[in-house]
Amino acid sequence: MATFVLVHGFWIGGWAWRDVAIPLRAAGHDVYAVTLTGLGERVHLAGPQVDLETHIDDVVNLITYEQLHDVVLVGHSYAGTVITGVADRMPERIARLVYVDTAPLPDGVAQIDFNPPEVRKAQEQQVAAQGEGWRLPLPPWEELDDGSMLAGLGEAERRLMRERAVDQPFRTATQPVRLTNPAREALPKTAIWCTFTTAQVQELIASGSPLFSALAGPNWQFIELPTGHWPMFSRPHDLAELLRSL
Secondary structure, eight states, rough: OOEEEEEEETOOGGGGGGHHHHHHHTOOOEEEOOOOOOOOGGGGOOTTTHHHOOOOHHHHHHHHHHHHHHHHEETTHHHHHHHHHHOOOOOOOEEEEEEEEEEOOOOOOOGGGOOHHHHHHHHHHHHHSSTTEEEEEOHHHHHHSSTTTTTTTTHHHHHHHHHHOOEEETHHHHSSSOOOOGGGGGGGGEEEESSHHHHHHHHHTTTTTTGGGGGGSSEEEEEOSSSSOHHHHHHHHHHHHHHHHH
16 A cells, blocks of 8 residues: 655645545555645644745655655655755655646745746735735735636535635745755656646747756656646546556
8 A cells, every 4th residue: 555645736735635535545555645734734833934845844854753654655746846855855765756737846946936037026016005014914816717727617616716715935935946956857757747748748848948947857757637736626536546546
């Protein structure tokens, strides 16, 4: 049986993995659904000091203090950067990295650098106007709906997200990831694409974009799970089955 550590993206928490964790545990796997500092039930720890390194520490400490080994480390969206940082620090504890609708960023790149300039500007304005200069609220649905992001989310799922979402500490988006350990590159890696196709990703790799350069390395497996950006809500059982199959 495998040991899964599930790491969420912006605005949500470990609670978001509930319907993925249940079938994995029923199949006999050990599952740890992390809630990152300042989010979910740990929202009381939010503050302007919370950054990417804080969240990497969260996962490193979980693996260390729970004495976990051979971990299948799963990161959704922003957490793709988090799990990359964790693997850089402790590759000997990781059996596989799984990127859910995300990819590893190169050294020195921040999550916000992945956004087009107009999106970055809008986020900075939102943080200044609504987030006291350090919090990024969950945007209105119409701002997120690009035709694919919200696919598969019904009214119940959207209501659940809206009710439980909390503001994201913005330094987690603006702090660049720092990578120094090439041993992480030898780890087996899987990308589960939800809002992209494998063909689209291959085109981005071929374009030479530095943001997708890590996907050209060895030990990659690409899998498609067509849905929106939050498959833990829109297709949780299918996502669990994919994770079981790795």
